[in-house]
Amino acid sequence: MKIHYKLTILFAxxxxxxxxxxxxxxxxxxxxxxxxxxxxxxxxxxxSKLYYxxxxxxxxxxxxxxxxxxxxxxxxxQQFEENLQYLTSNTEYKSDHYIxxxxxxxxxxxxxxxxxxxxxNPSSKIIQLELRAYNNGIAFxxxxxxxxxxTVIVKNEATEFNLPDQGN
Numbered sequence: 001m002k003i004h005y006k007l008t009i010l011f012a013x014x015x016x017x018x019x020x021x022x023x024x025x026x027x028x029x030x031x032x033x034x035x036x037x038x039x040x041x042x043x044x045x046x047x048s049k050l051y052y053x054x055x056x057x058x059x060x061x062x063x064x065x066x067x068x069x070x071x072x073x074x075x076x077x078q079q080f081e082e083n084l085q086y087l088t089s090n091t092e093y094k095s096d097h098y099i100x101x102x103x104x105x106x107x108x109x110x111x112x113x114x115x116x117x118x119x120x121n122p123s124s125k126i127i128q129l130e131l132r133a134y135n136n137g138i139a140f141x142x143x144x145x146x147x148x149x150x151t152v153i154v155k156n157e158a159t160e161f162n163l164p165d166q167g168n
Contacts, residue, residue, distance in 0.1 A: 024089060026115045028133040032057045035131055035138045037071075037117065039086065047082045049158075050119075050129075054138055069160035071129070073142060076153040080127045080142070084119035087126070091115045111135065116143075 022039040034055045041048040050071040055062035072081035096110040112134045120126050128143040144152075 022086070024115065024117060024131075026091065026113055026131050026133045028135045028138075029093065029111050029113060030135045032135065033065075033133050033138060034062065035133050035140075037129070037131065038068075039084065048084065049082055050084060052140070064164050067162040067164055069162040070158045071140075071160075072158040073154055074156040074158075076155050077150075078121060078123060078125045078152075080119075080121050080125075081156075081158050083122050084127065085121075087118040087120055089115060089117040118145075 022041075024037045026035045026037075027033065034057070036053050036055070038051045038053075039048050040051055051068045052066070052071055053064065053068050054066035056065045057063075072084075074081055091113065093113050094111070098108055098110075100106050100108065112132045114133075115131045117129045117131070118126055119129070126145055128145055130141050130143055132139040
């Protein structure tokens, strides 16, 4: 009886983790900012799209700083807006130290958590999202790891920044 119970729980965990693979979270080193990335499938169109949101933690709860906002782009040769399939992800803490030649503060440092998530589009071309969560902000960029001498042009960028209404 105990073995059956453990197997049921193990199966439930694996079943849930398959769903959870469509949501990724990255927090700042001080755990006050959370960047959430979601691959959301529209059941009517049967297409999936990437969205992100940002929350700031105060003493008691998370406050929405950036509401659910689209990510993606289309180049002249490929689209990276819909039906991206997850490949891999890697998360690590980074600390950069650098010295400026001029300015008030010459010695500086940056501490952040970074996540690189790789997706492939329906044509099997790869795009990476490089996400960073600092103690005082977030950053992301699109990276195309393929090596090519061919010039490509970004024709459309679906990236949005949906800020909450004033008062929320």
